[in-house]
Amino acid sequence: MILVTGGARSGKSAHTERLAAQHCDHVLYIATSLVTDDEMALRVAKHQAQRPEHWxxxxxxxxxxxxxxxxLQPGEGVMLECVTTMLSNLLYEESGGADPETLDFPALEAFLYRQIDxxxxxxxxxxxxxxxxxxxLGMSITPSNRLARHFVDISGRVNQKLAQAAEEVWWVVSGIGVKIKCR
Known part of the structure; x- marks a missing residue:
């Protein structure tokens, strides 16, 4: 497993697509986003256009x-885009969109950990x-609302679990990937 992390719009996706294409002719692309509005539809379309058509x-x-x-089909690799969106969607689905003040965050976090494990x-x-x-997500100020604080905390702990399990970890900044772990 190779983990690629970085900030929003840092070039993570393009870097990961290049890595996947270097290692695999065929890839199963796992897309975790939900299209909820026109702007998101444009983002998804852009991602679709930049990856090989045969994926x-x-x-x-x-x-x-x-x-x-x-x-998976024989000889195929996997690209998962992205864990943070996956966690967000799982959190919303599992909580039923309830008021954040009423949420049982330890139970929700345990559910998310089971998915990640x-x-x-x-x-x-x-x-x-x-x-x-x-x-x-953890390189900015602490969010002002309860839901966002818990989400940043959960995401950070999930990323630590993934990085611990990964054979390689890449950090992408301004479109430049730097390998920070190689097992």
Missing amino acids: RTWEGFRDVGDVIRHH DLIAACQQSSAPIFIVTNE
Whole structure:
């Protein structure tokens, strides 16, 4: 598993696509975004246009470990774009969109960890090269609202778990990727 992290709009996706293309002719692209408005539709279209046409796409954010276990074709690699969006969608779905003041964050975090632990296990069981994109959220001020604070904390801990399990970790800044871990 190769993890690529960095800030928003840092060039993570393009860097990860280059890494995946260097290692694999065919890739299963796991897209975790939901198209909720026109602006998001444009973002998704841009991502689709920049990756090779022969890459397959699976859209979803739940039970991604099962996708890796059961949807790969022989000789195919995986690119997961992105963990942060996956966590956001899972958090919203699992909480039912309830008022953040009423949420049981320890229970929600435990649910998210089960999803991430299963993803890590699937990556470790697979012989396919797997490239995972995530956002580094912890380099700014502490958010002013409860939901955002918990999300930043959860994302940071998830990223630590992923980085610990990864064979390589890349940090992307201003479009430049720097390998920060190589096992």
